[in-house]
Amino acid sequence: MKNYIKLLLALFTVALTGCEDVIDVDVQTDTLRxxxxxxxxxxxxxxxxxxxxxxxxxxxxxxxxxxxxxxxxxxxxxxxxxxxxxxxxxxxxxxxxxxxxxxxxxxxxxxxxxxxxxxxxxxxxxPVPDITDIYQDTEDGFDDETIELHIVFTDFEEEGDNYLFKFERPQDLLPTLETGDDEFINGNEVDWWYEIDDDEDEEIQPLLPGDVVNISMHGISRSYFNYIDIVIDQMGGVGIFEATPVDVxxxxxxxxxxxxxxxxxxxxxxxxxxxxxxx
Missing domain, CATH: 2.60.40 (Immunoglobulin-like)
Incomplete structure (x- = not known):
């Protein structure tokens, strides 16, 4: 009986091996730029x-x-x-x-x-305003148990300022980019907060004690604001609520x-x- 089972397994293995075919897949290529x-x-x-x-x-x-x-x-x-x-x-x-x-x-x-x-x-x-304070709490984010960082600055008096924020931890594969303008905050003190959502699928953890976060705040032109805003949408992936990828x-x-x-x-x-x- 054991020899019979071994024979069946051997024949099954040979059958699987014999079904392997090499398939050439044409991958779409774009103009080298x-x-x-x-x-x-x-x-x-x-x-x-x-x-x-x-x-x-x-x-x-x-x-x-x-x-x-x-x-x-x-x-x-x-x-x-x-x-x-x-x-x-x-x-x-x-x-x-x-x-x-x-x-x-x-x-x-x-x-x-x-x-x-x-x-x-x-x-x-x-120009970019001075950062006057950086602190943490758990009161303003989407999850009241998750730590968020707060960047405090005062927007310039003249309207039309645009900003790019970059937050990066050494353990993260990619930094987090966020854009903002002064349409509703012109000339006021601003408390910009940043929170990381827990994502087990992507192995991303929220901010934890001991995490080191490198922060950059840029004063940017409106044309660059419009460009990087689209790029950030593309980085979000494709899903029900995400932007459809386009050639940016x-x-x-x-x-x-x-x-x-x-x-x-x-x-x-x-x-x-x-x-x-x-x-």
């Missing part, structure tokens, strides 16, 4: 002279090779003064300068010459061949940074 990571952030209390821009090409789904772009010519111009800041190719996809001079309310133009084509982008540097175009225009636009965005911001340890 230049990807621009150009965030010139002037942290308060620093000169802001040292800045970095990263260039690469978009990556096919199964491609594991490096897509860093080298050999490009990269510069940023202050439109008001005409001063040009050249970024040096580090031969690893990064381009750096140590001479950038940030100026509030100034508009800057990025120019990239790559593979015979010219890309340009523009953004204006907006940044502000980098190809003046040589407009159809061959670049991904990414050129932004210039003034920034506050702080680190908070949850108690």
């Amino acid at each position: 230049l990807v621009v990571e150009a965030s010139l952030d002037w942290e308060k209390g620093t000169t802001g002279n040292e800045q970095l821009i990263t260039l690469r090409t978009s990556t096919p789904f199964f491609d594991t090779e490096s897509t860093n772009v080298t050999g490009a010519e990269v510069s940023v111009t202050n439109n008001a003064t005409g001063e040009v800041f050249l970024f040096t190719d580090q031969n690893n996809g990064t381009y750096t300068t140590s001479t950038f001079e940030p100026q509030l309310e100034a508009t800057y133009t990025l120019e990239i010459l790559y593979d015979g084509e010219r890309y340009i982008a523009e953004d204006t540097m907006n 175009k940044g502000n980098c225009i190809n003046t040589t061949n407009p159809d061959n636009y670049a991904h990414g965005y050129f932004r210039v911001t003034q920034t506050n940074k702080a680190t908070y340890t949850v108690q």
Whole structure:
């Protein structure tokens, strides 16, 4: 009887093995495009002279090779003064300068010459208020047992301010990004709170004592606000209440061949940074 059972198992294994077929799946590919990571952030209390821009090409789904772009010519111009800041190719996809001079309310133009084509982008540097206090409690969030962080600042008197907040713990795969404007808070003291929802499927835990949270607050242009707001919606995934994924175009225009636009965005911001340890 045991030998009979062993024979059946062997035949079943052979049958399964014989049913294996190689299936070729056509994966949809998109045009390879230049990807621009150009965030010139002037942290308060620093000169802001040292800045970095990263260039690469978009990556096919199964491609594991490096897509860093080298050999490009990269510069940023202050439109008001005409001063040009050249970024040096580090031969690893990064381009750096140590001479950038940030100026509030100034508009800057990025120019990239790559593979015979010219890309340009523009953004204006907006001021950011001082953070006057950071504290924690459990009273204002969606869960009265979950710790939330509070960032306190006073919005500027003139209307039209836009903000980007970035919260990041070392153990998190991705930071949390949030946007805000002063439509309903203009000129007032603002208490901006941040809470993490417990998500067992994604292995994300709420804020716990001992957690270190790195905080960035940026003063951003309205055009960048509109762009990053869509990006944040896309990061939420696809579900009943989430946004449908779309091709999000940044502000980098190809003046040589407009159809061959670049991904990414050129932004210039003034920034506050702080680190908070949850108690």
